[in-house]
Amino acid sequence: xxxxPYGSWPSPVDAALVAAHDGKPEYVGFVGxxxxxxxxxxxxxxxRTLVRRRADGGEESVLPAPWNVRSRVIEYGGxxxxxxxxxxxxxxxxxxxxxxxxxxYEPDAGxxxxxxxxxxTGGGLRFADPQIRPEHGEVWCVLEEFTGDGPGxxxxxxxxxxxxxxxxxxxxxxxxxxxxxxxxxxxxxxSPDGRRAAWIAWDHxxxxxxxxxxxxxxxxxxxxxxxxxxxAGGPEExxxxxxxxxxxxxxxVSDRTGWWNLYRDGAPVxxxxxxxxxxxxxxxxxxxxxxxxxLVAVVHGRGPAAxxxxxxxxxxxxxxxxxxxxxxxxxxxxxxxxxxVGAGPRTAHEVVELNxxxxxxRTVGSAHRDxxxxxxxxxxxxxxxxGPGGREIHAHLYPPRHPGCAAPDGELPPYVxxxxxxxxxxxxxxxxxxxxxxxxxxxxxxEVDYGGSTGYGRxxxxxxxxxxxxxxxxxxxxxxxxxxxxxxxxxxxxxxxxGSAGGWTAAASLAGTDVYACGTILYPVLDLxxxxxxxxxxxxxxxxxxxxxxxxxxxxxxxxxxxxxxxDRVTAPFLLLQGLDDVICPxxxxxxxxARLRGRGVPHAYLAFAGEGHGFRRADTVIRALEAELSLxxxxxxxxxxxxxxxxxxx
Numbered sequence: 001x002x003x004x005p006y007g008s009w010p011s012p013v014d015a016a017l018v019a020a021h022d023g024k025p026e027y028v029g030f031v032g033x034x035x036x037x038x039x040x041x042x043x044x045x046x047x048r049t050l051v052r053r054r055a056d057g058g059e060e061s062v063l064p065a066p067w068n069v070r071s072r073v074i075e076y077g078g079x080x081x082x083x084x085x086x087x088x089x090x091x092x093x094x095x096x097x098x099x100x101x102x103x104x105y106e107p108d109a110g111x112x113x114x115x116x117x118x119x120x121t122g123g124g125l126r127f128a129d130p131q132i133r134p135e136h137g138e139v140w141c142v143l144e145e146f147t148g149d150g151p152g153x154x155x156x157x158x159x160x161x162x163x164x165x166x167x168x169x170x171x172x173x174x175x176x177x178x179x180x181x182x183x184x185x186x187x188x189x190x191s192p193d194g195r196r197a198a199w200i201a202w203d204h205x206x207x208x209x210x211x212x213x214x215x216x217x218x219x220x221x222x223x224x225x226x227x228x229x230x231x232a233g234g235p236e237e238x239x240x241x242x243x244x245x246x247x248x249x250x251x252x253v254s255d256r257t258g259w260w261n262l263y264r265d266g267a268p269v270x271x272x273x274x275x276x277x278x279x280x281x282x283x284x285x286x287x288x289x290x291x292x293x294x295l296v297a298v299v300h301g302r303g304p305a306a307x308x309x310x311x312x313x314x315x316x317x318x319x320x321x322x323x324x325x326x327x328x329x330x331x332x333x334x335x336x337x338x339x340x341v342g343a344g345p346r347t348a349h350e351v352v353e354l355n356x357x358x359x360x361x362r363t364v365g366s367a368h369r370d371x372x373x374x375x376x377x378x379x380x381x382x383x384x385x386x387g388p389g390g391r392e393i394h395a396h397l398y399p400p401r402h403p404g405c406a407a408p409d410g411e412l413p414p415y416v417x418x419x420x421x422x423x424x425x426x427x428x429x430x431x432x433x434x435x436x437x438x439x440x441x442x443x444x445x446x447e448v449d450y451g452g453s454t455g456y457g458r459x460x461x462x463x464x465x466x467x468x469x470x471x472x473x474x475x476x477x478x479x480x481x482x483x484x485x486x487x488x489x490x491x492x493x494x495x496x497x498x499g500s501a502g503g504w505t506a507a508a509s510l511a512g513t514d515v516y517a518c519g520t521i522l523y524p525v526l527d528l529x530x531x532x533x534x535x536x537x538x539x540x541x542x543x544x545x546x547x548x549x550x551x552x553x554x555x556x557x558x559x560x561x562x563x564x565x566x567x568d569r570v571t572a573p574f575l576l577l578q579g580l581d582d583v584i585c586p587x588x589x590x591x592x593x594x595a596r597l598r599g600r601g602v603p604h605a606y607l608a609f610a611g612e613g614h615g616f617r618r619a620d621t622v623i624r625a626l627e628a629e630l631s632l633x634x635x636x637x638x639x640x641x642x643x644x645x646x647x648x649x650x651x
Contacts, residue, residue, distance in 0.1 A: 002405045006413040006442035006490075007639035009405040012372045013440045014643065015630075018433045019043075019622035024349035025051070025341050025366040027284070030334040031083035031090045035364055036062075037341070037351050038069050038080065046617025050081060050094065052107075053351075053365050062107055068097035071283075073128035073144045073156075074184070074539040075584055075614070079284025082130040082139070093130050093139050093163075100126040101168075102139065102161055114168040115139065115161050122146030122153055125171070127161070129187025129284040136223060137163045140197075142187050142283055143174065151537050151583070155180045158188050158199060160223065177225050184208070184539070186283050191244045195219055198242045198250060200233070200280075205542035205550075208280040209424050209454070209461065211235040214242050214252055232266065238458075240280040245290040251312075253277035253287060258458045262288060262298065262310070269312045274302040278329055279424045279454050285329040289338065295356055297338040299327045303382070303394060303455045304429060307340050309356050320354050320361040323347045326428040339364075343430035345380050371433075375403035378439040380429055387451070387478040391463070394449040394456060395479050396429045399488075400442045407442060414493035414637045415444040417480050417516070419509075421500035423464060423472060423547070426453040437626060441641075443633060444489060450475035450505070466554075468547035469512075469561035472505045477515045493517055493637045497629070500585060500614065501525060507563035507593070510570045518636040519574040520629045523582050523614055526589040527564035529555075537584055564589060567596035573603040573649060575632045577625050579612030603649035605632070 002009075023040025026048075030036070035053045039061075040046070047068035049061045063069065071077040072095075081094035092105045093115065100123075103112035119125045123146040130141040143159035158177040167173035178185065182201035189198045197219055202212040213233040218226035232252055233239040240260065242252035249265050253276050260277030262269040270276070276298055277287045288298045288310075296310045298317070307327045308319040324342030328349070332339040338354040351365030378398040385393040400413045407413065416438060420427045427447035435445045449455070451471040452464025463471050476496060484491035496519045498506040503524025510519045525531055532544045532551045548557055559565050576594070578587045587608060594606060607628060609621045616622050631647035634640065 003408055004405050004442070005639050006400060006407045006411060007634060007637055008641070009400075009402045009440065009442040010643075011376060011402070011437070011440035013376055013433060013436045015437065015623040015626040016619075017371055018437050018626055019619040021348065021371065021433050022619070022622050023617070024328070024343070025351050026328065026330060027079055027081065028330050028339040028341060028351060029081070029083055029332045030337075030339065031092065032085040033334065034090070035339050035351065035353065036083055036092075037339075037365060039366060040617070041065070042617065042619040042622065046619075047097070050092065051365060059365055062092070063105070063112070066098070067112065069094045070097040071095040071126060071128040072097065072100055072123070073126045073142055073283060075537045076282050076539065078128040078142070078282040079130070079187070080128065082132045084132045084134055086134050091132070091134070093132055095127050100124055102127045102130065102141070104163060104165065113165055115163065115165055116167055116174060117169050117171050119146070119171070122149045131187060131190065132163070133190075134163070138175075138223070139163060140177065140188050140190075142185055143176070151534060152541060154538050156183065156185055158185055158225075178228070186280075189243055190219070192246055192248055197225060198244065200239055200242060205545035206235065207424065207543055207546065208240060209238050210546060211237055212239045212280075214239045216250070232263070240277045241285070241287055243288065243290055245296075246292045246294065251288065251290055251296065255458050260287075262296070262312075264312055269296075270310055270315045270317060273457065274300055275305070275455055275457070276300045279422070281425070286331045287329050289331040289333045291333050291338070291356060292335065293356070297331055297333055297340075297354070297356070299329060299331065299340070301455070303426075303449075305455070307338070307342060307352070307354060307361075309338070309354070318359070320352070321359070322352070322361045324350070324352060326430050343428070345429055346374060346377060346431055348431050348433075373403065376440040377401070377431060377436050378445070382429060385479050385482050387475050391451065393451070393475045393479060394453070396427055396447045398435050398439050398445040398447075400439050400444050402440055402442065405442065412487065412490035413442060413444045414495070414633065415446060415480070415483060415489035416495045416497050416633070417476050418445060418447045419450065419472060419476055419496065419498035419502035419505035420447065420453070421498070421502045423450070423452045423468065423501040423505070424454055424461065426455045434626065438630070441630070446479060446483065448476050448479050465546050466549045469504070469508045473509050473512055476505060476509060477513050480515050495519055495633060495636070499523055503585070504563070508561065510572050510574060511563045511566040512569070516572055518572050518632055520577070520632065521574060522577045522625070523579055523585050524589070525585055526562065526593045528558040528562045530564075530589060530592070532558065535586060535588070540584065564593040564596060567593055568600065570597060570602055573632065573636050575628055575647065576604065576606045577628070578606070578608045579614060579616065580608050580610050581613045584614040601651045603651055605647050605649050
């Protein structure tokens with residue numbers, strides 16, 4: 001056992017290893033009897049491929065580079081593919097990221113063929129959440145169409161795309177199923193008899209976790225939709241998902257009681273103070289899936305999200321057994337089989353199959369394999385801290401851990417307070433090599449589910465209403481102070497770190513508190529006025545109405561809270577990381593923030609990456625960003641990091 005200062009422990013978890021394992025499987029589905037899903041390829045420009053598990057258990061990437069199965073609808077995208085078996089062969093329809101066209105692909109019949117046309121207007125034509133209707137020769141999906149060059153020049157409708165390719169060069173051949181009365185829609189779900197369609201819609205200034213409407217319309221014999229009627233939801237009721245059961249009943253999730261619970265034809269199925277749904281950040285997310293037997297596969301929990309099977313007749317709920325304590329909002333069912341994506345504190349995200357008859361769950365894809373000795377992984381634990389006014393703050397603590405190193409007697413470890421993005425989201429308690437990169441070197445990490453996070457009911461989520469930049473900052477600071485006071489962390493060596501909305505919290509924390517010795521800010525929101533005045537994409541363009549308040553009513557609040565307007569209050573060193581292709585948090589905000597900081601003598605570094613958008617996907621970017629972050633902590637916290645390039649800080 002070596003005795004070395006915290007932060008300087010040698011670790012086999014290097015940045016290249018983290019980059020190679022960045023991302024997770026997503027968007028599972030069945031094509032006939034086969035399990036399919038999307039999977040990241042960081043070493044191939046960060047693209048996402050489509051993976052197929054054959055009947056013999058073999059696993060293969062279906063689409064080679066440069067095909068990238070990813071939609072840009074509402075910028076965050078959504079379900080980008082659908083599959084079926086036609087004439088005994090797999091047929092897949094997918095959205096290709098580069099041009100956003102839908103493509104038809106039959107793996108044994110040549111290259112993918114386009115189904116939709118290109119448009120030179122604004123962001124073009126985009127598609128998501130497809131449902132193949134082979135009996136009608138169509139794909140029903142969400143169509144997002146830009147009508148101008150501005151981020152708000154856009155319309156969204158349900159549409160039917162011909163499977164024969166007749167719309168590949170003809171926009172007029174894409175049949176619109178609805179008008180554009182609603183700003184946002186999810187893809188339609190068809191009843192078992194094909195006579196009714198259900199979908200979810202909402203409008204500015206609401207976000208989908210504020211309030212949505214569940215709409216149902218009759219499907220006429222000619223394939224058009226009748227007048228839609230609202231059957232659930234409203235301005236203060238969030239319905240994030242709806243599906244038809246095999247018996248023709250309509251299942252949906254609603255938070256009308258303060259918790260996202262499951263309902264069948266309007267009646268509660270399993271009322272509990274826990275979540276059976278979540279924030280609809282991507283179209284086509286699924287927290288439940290009805291089986292032909294009448295049972296329902298559900299992702300549910302209070303905080304951590306388990307995979308279970310619910311009997312809606314009795315309310316009995318049985319969870320899958322295995323190393324997975326967190327499941328993603330993606331489910332597919334086929335016969336007695338349920339397909340999901342799960343992870344745990346010592347298991348990265350895997351594709352999991354649950355047999356509802358036997359109760360047996362097993363890994364069927366993206367199987368976790370330890371790239372290093374698990375002794376280098378942190379041993380996390382969930383904690384509940386006390387914030388201002390006695391409010392509870394949920395967090396996950398990852399102490400330093402190394403099988404061969406210990407710190408000198410009396411030395412307390414440095415810690416990084418991590419604020420998740422969203423902010424309407426939460427941090428899952430799962431194996432994350434990026435966290436292990438720091439903990440295996442002797443740097444503790446704590447992920448804070450600050451007020452406004454999901455997983456703990458609507459009241460907890462609503463704490464951030466008009467309080468963004470206040471409650472999130474206070475909660476992170478309260479956790480940092482508590483760790484210092486109890487002797488877990490070194491009070492003089494605590495950093496704050498976050499990306500996107502977490503980047504906002506990190507920047508606001510540096511501008512508004514004296515808790516942190518330094519900070520890492522990734523693709524952040526920095527200028528509220530600019531962001532609310534056409535400076536972001538359409539989906540979140542009115543998000544600040546609830547997070548801050550309407551701009552026309554509280555303009556001073558926007559100026560007071562914006563880190564870009566308070567840069568003169570930042571005194572701690574920081575690292576700012578930004579993708580130059582980011583349309584959600586554009587790099588212009590960073591430019592304004594740094595301009596206000598110029599000449600104030602604050603050590604900092606700004607790294608901007610061409611070809612990266614909102615969130616880093618390329619292996620070389622992940623490596624550079626991670627090594628720069630470690631170098632910042634080494635310089636500020638006073639330890640050696642000889643295995644990474646020194647980050648040049650300027651003033």
